[in-house]
Amino acid sequence: MNLKHFISRKTVNSVSRLNERFLCSHISQNNRNLSTVRVPFLASIGSLENDDFTLLKKPNPKPNLCFYRCLHSTQETKLISSSVEVKADSEDVEDENLNDFLSQFVWIMRRELSEAYPDCDKETVDGMLLIIVRKVVAEMGKGGLEQMLGSAESTPSQDFSEDLWKTVWEVSNSVLEDMEKARKKEKIKGFLQDEEVKKMCRFAGDIGIRGDMLRELRFKWAREEMEESEFYKDLHKLREEAQAQEQEDQANAEAQGEEGEDGVGMEETPKVVTLPKRHGKIKYKIYGLDLSDSKWAEVADKINESGEVMWPEEPKQITGKCKLVTEKILSLKEEDPSPLLAEWKELLQPSRVDWINLLDRLKEQNPQVYFKVAELVLSEISFQTNIRDYSKLIEAHSKKNRFEDAERILQKMNDNGILPDILTAAVLVHMYSKAGNLERAKEAFERLRSHGFQPDMKVYSSMIMAYVNANQPKSGEALMREMDSRDIKPSKKIYLALLRSFAQHGDISGTGRIATTMQFSGFQPTLESCTLLVEAYGQAGDPDQARSNFDYMINLGLKPDDRCTASMVAAYEKKNLLDKALNLLLQLEKDGFVPGAATFTVLVDWLGRLQLVDEAEQLLGKISEQGEAPPFNIQVSLCDMYARAGVEKKALQALGVLETKKEQLGPNEFERIIDGLIAGGFVQDARRLHGQMEAQGYAASEKLKVALMASETFGRKRPARR
Incomplete structure (x- = not known):
């Protein structure tokens, strides 16, 4: 606290010049009237803007005895105490708290003055301190510490400047706060030895609480015991005051008489008694949990606000005729569920939770009907359809490979003005990737990007598989590089x-x-x-x-x-x-390798191209010996081999097997079979198979077209049958 801002240097010089005369006057004439002594220090403090001097008021001839003791309690206040005439009075009462207050106040103010004026000697500082202390004593004499600390700040002294009086008030307030803390500290020491506190400390020690934590808990429990004791003490005092007031009122009533001349009893005004203010908070503890904390009130409000989410509405109880209709819906086969749903709706008046309950039961007991009912429910107002209902149904259809039904639900969604969001777009990417529809998968993938969504591992995987299934591995590789750049490990x-x-x-x-x-x-x-x-x-x-x-x-x-x-x-x-x-096969057989159907199929195809029919048939027999059925693609090799070799029966037999599963043939397989049939003279069979090839959407190569035209023009004689 710096006093230089309100005590001028001129004031210090004035005090230095007059200090000796001022102090000598006080020491030699303790009983003189000091009203005629001019003190430039006080004048400078009271008004820093001019050099007017004010007369020092006559001191109280009988200052408080406790102040006399306070000044004698330290060596620093000997000069001040020697200049004050103190006489004991029978009305003076020793007050230890006031004594402590003045002692600390003098010590702090001396330090502040010494810091503000380091060039002043001790006698000059004593002169300043003497005037300040007398003013504080005068204020305390008016109404005690409370009067000084409560109203003195708002009522500046006429002798002190406003800044100086504010400083005096701040020092006084800090001293009082320190005294209050010391009082509580002394009081809490007694409660540290309370039996209840000791009992809780012993329990804490038994469960393993030691050191600083136990010390903190001990002081906390002692403070709670102190607050509880003060509360009941105030309550007891209030009861005694109420009893005394009641006795006084009863005595007054007896003196005035019980009734008046008109026979009407005197009405007694009821006295309102209020409880004293409790220092501590009321504690509500359940299983060691302090429910008096304000945070639990916030938790309760949040629970009430989100009650509908945490405790959702229960579905209505289904009884009577409605129960019979529900059983009919659950047992439907291929019938249209619309009439039964309309009757069920009229009987139950369902809400969203009732519809969901019905769909859950259908999904578990009758999955086939579930999709029909779920699609019809989307148009019900009471169902409160949202975008999640559409996306869930689309995903359910895609998992069952019902892509046309999923497309229909998506179209309904668009017709109702609901645009696919991020989750729906992700479902569509998975569905179109699984269906092999690359263009629609790319459209859904770009929709995700337009929403600002960064695809995750699952979406990237589905999109890459869509490119792979569409025979565009380079585009899939580009997406894989993009994943790696975003630190997503493929x-x-x-x-x-x-x-x-x-x-x-x-x-x-x-x-x-x-x-x-x-x-x-x-x-x-x-x-x-x-x-x-x-x-x-x-x-x-x-x-x-x-x-x-x-x-x-x-x-x-x-x-x-x-x-x-x-x-x-x-x-x-x-x-x-x-x-x-x-040579490779012989080397592998030495190491224990046994060729299987895949190796034999390649060898049969190779030998068939070389027209080594007997050797190919031997290998075909080894496949049968292994207990495995010959793979379907080996029939292509056999048909080509037998047709070129002129083995009509076996060629047509192999051709019949291929025609039964022609949807598994690709354009290369069709061309090889047709070319083999033409080379073997089976022109009509070659033309029929060419028509099947075009029916599946495959176009013949130029070489095959020339061969077919040549066979029609020149014909080719079928070789002798074997």
Whole structure:
């Protein structure tokens, strides 16, 4: 606290010049009247804007005895106490609290004055302090500490400046606060030894609470006991006052008489008694949980606000005729559920929760009818249809591969003016990817981006699979790079799908990129990935690189299976390297490998192209010996082989098998069969199969068209039957 802002340097100089004369006058003439002494210090404090002096008022001839003791309690106040005439009076009462207050006030004010005027000697500071203390004593004499601290701040002294009096008030207030803290500290020491506090401390020690935490809890419990004691003490005092007042009122009533001359009793005014203010808060504890905390009131309000969400409305109880109608709806087969739903609605007057309850039961007991009822319920006003109901039904249809029904629900959704949101768009991406509709999948995917949604792992996977199924692995690879840039690690399934797609197209560069990226992502080579690399190089017509990857797989400790070996043999077939294929099979058989249906199928196809019918039939017999049915694609090789060899019966037999499952044939298989039939002289059969090819939407190549035209013009004699 700095006093330089309200005590001028001129004041200090005046005090320094007159200090000796002022103090000598006080010391030598203790009993003189000081009303004629002019004190420039007081004048400067009272008004810093001019040099007017005011007369020091005559001091109280009988100051408080406690103030005399306060001044003698410290060495710093000896000079002040020697200048004050103190005489004990019979009316003076010793007050220890007031004594402590004045003692601390003098000590703090001396420090503040010394800091504000470091150039002043001790005698000058004593002169300043003497005048301040006398003013404080005079104010205390008017009404005690409460009077001084309560009203003195708002009523400045006429002798002191406003700033100085404010400083005196602040020091007084701080001293009183320190005294109050000391009083509470002394009082709480007694409650630390209270039996209840000791009991709780022993319990805390038994459960493992030690050190600082136990000390804090002990003081907390002592403070609570003190507040409770003060509350009941005030309550007891209030009761005694009420009893005394009641006795006084009763005595007054007896003196005045019980009734007047008119026989009407005197009305007694009821006295209102209020409880004293409680210092502490009332505690409500249940199982150790303090429910008196204000946060529990906030929790209760939130629970009431969200009650409908936390405790949803229960469905209505279904009884009587409504119950019979409900059972009929649950047992429906192929009938239209609309009439029964209308009757059920009229009987029950359902809300949304009743509709949901019915749909849940249908979904569990009759899934086929569930989709019909769920679609009808979407148009019910009482169902309160929202966008989530549409998206859930679309997703349910897509999981059952009911894509046309899902499209119909989506159209209804658009007709009602409800645009697909993020969740619905994600469902559509999964559905169209599964259905193989790339354009609609891309549309839904772009809708997600337009909403500002960053696709997650599941959406990316579905979109990449849509590109893979549409034979566009490069677009899928671009999405995979986008995932990696967003720190979304593609799954092993995505890598293998892209690797498989590149391998089927014989794209060596794409296959190598995916394989390298897969290893950098932490996925070690597996039998599946190595097999796909062998297939890729085989499709590209590079058997040497295929064999290099085949040997690398073996060096890794992976044993090639039937599919991997068949891929390696197919790579040799591209270049007609039969000797290398046979050497590979002999080497693998030494290591315990047994060829399976896949390897034999490739060999049968190879031998069939070479017109080695007997050898091909031997291998066909080995497939049967293994207890496996010949794969469907081997019929293409057999039909081509038998037709070119002129074996009519077996050729037509194989052709009959192919025609029964013609939807499984691709354009390459159709062309090979037709070309073989033409070469064998089965022109009518070739034309019939060409018509089936066009019916499935496949266009014949120019080479095949020329062969068909030549067969119509020149004809070709069927070779002798074998």
